[in-house]
Amino acid sequence: MKPANELELAEAIRDAARDVGGALRIVGGGTRAIGPAPAGVVLETAGLSGISLYEPGALTIVAGAGTPLAEVEAELAKGGQRLPFEVPDLRRLLGREGVSTIGGVVAANASGPRRIQAGACRDSLIGVRFVDGAGTVIKNGGRVMKNVTGYDLVKLMAGSHGCLGVLSEVAFKVLPRPEVEATLICDVLDPVAAVRAMSQALGSPFEVTGAAYVGGQVRLRIEGMAGSVAYRIGALAKLLGAGWDVVEAGPSAALWVAIRDVQAFAGQLGAVWRISVKPSDMPQVLTGLGTAQTVCDWGGGLIWARVEEPLDVRGLIGQIGGHATLMRADAGCATVPAFQPEAPAIAALTAGLRAKFDPRGILNPGLMG
Known part of the structure; x- marks a missing residue:
């Protein structure tokens, strides 16, 4: 099934809920799926596509859940803006093909290296529309930042992997793209010393937007206006001591794409x-x-x-x-669950949420335990 709009999505879920033993396997672009595929009829969200609102001055974008991520990023680039949380592309790592969708990004709470400074996907998400397991359309949050009110179902849907509801629309706050970036690198063979250096950098006033340890090398990223980046890179290198080199512009960006997408394992x-x-x-x-x-x-x-x-x-x-x-x-x-089994108290909370949002258990059954 491939609903073309929210009404068709709701009807498809209501039909499944009425069927004895009915179950749905929710699919966006299929690029972030992990673990064995859930049982059930495939329900694709790719038909729920299109950017319905983009207001650069309000730092807000709203799109259908099936909108390709690349389309969202391209539109934001025209306005000199970006999603703050640096979405990873894990297709090569996971051996997947297909087109990543913005709804799939939310369902997986997909967040890259900039999370340490800008927060995760859920922290930039300001509104959602979704259909629960009974076929009811639910709206939470808003289309602009000042309209975020009520129970925080927005955060709940981020990372729920389609087990509580099927997203139909998402709204994000966005941020300006920085003018330049640069990365400090240093060979540090001792992991304890590496953590110490990263912690010192992150605790400094120099707004580090990436801190990683790869192959015995610490990497620290700073972004912003050219003059500010030059000053902060120099000041941070002085704070950390000798042995740090600077990687600028394109080479710096390539370092962080490799970390973001875990290219070393592909x-x-x-x-x-x-x-x-x-x-x-x-x-x-x-x-x-x-x-x-x-x-x-x-x-x-x-x-x-x-x-x-x-x-x-x-x-x-x-x-x-x-x-x-x-x-x-x-x-x-091969038989190990993809998601870590929950502690009893957390499992009880999860079961309660599923009973509320998907009482028949038809949405991605068994995916998260």
Whole structure:
């Protein structure tokens, strides 16, 4: 099924809800799906496409959930603006094809390196329209920032992977594109020293918009007006001490695209895990991962790991604290759930939300436990 508008979407879901055993597999562009595909009739959102409002002066854009991400980004570029949270493109990493949609970005709460400064996708999302599992159209938030009121279903829908409702429209606050960017790099073999350097940079007044540790190298990004970036890069290098080099313009941007999209793992064998921990725990996690290849982002709080040898990643993270998502499985972990099982108290809250928004359990059943 491929509804052409919100009314058709609601009717399709109502029809499924009336069918005994009816279930729907919600598909946007299919570029961010992880884990086994849910059972059910495929319901595509690509027909819900188009930018309905873009007001550069109000820093707001509104689009149908099926609108290609590239279309949204191109329109924003015309106005010298961008989505603040640096959307990752994981198609090569996950072995996916297709066209990423803005609704899929929200459903996955997809957020890149700039999250440490600008927040996640959910933090830029100011309004949603969606259809719940009973076929009811629900609106929350607004089309401009001052109209965000009521219960915060906007944040709830971000990262729900289509299990609570099917998005039909999303509204974002946007930000101006910076004039230039530059990156400080330094070889730091000791992960403890790397975390210390990233924490010092992020705690400085110099507005670092990227802090990563890749291949024994710390990378720190600064963006903005040319004069400001030149001053802040120099001041930050002085604060951190000797050994830092500057990468400017295009080469700097390429460094962060590689981190954002985890390009180092693309086409490589092994399972890929996305691990969230306290930044200070990064060195302990890297020790536990042994020979696994890693890319550490968000000042050490996000660790991508490519694991070829048998390793109980969730057991390791359970001892340290945090959670791990299996983004891409291999033969050794084919039966491992993609999403980490929830603690009993959280699971009870989740069950309550699903009972409210999808009482028949027809939306992406089994996807998130």
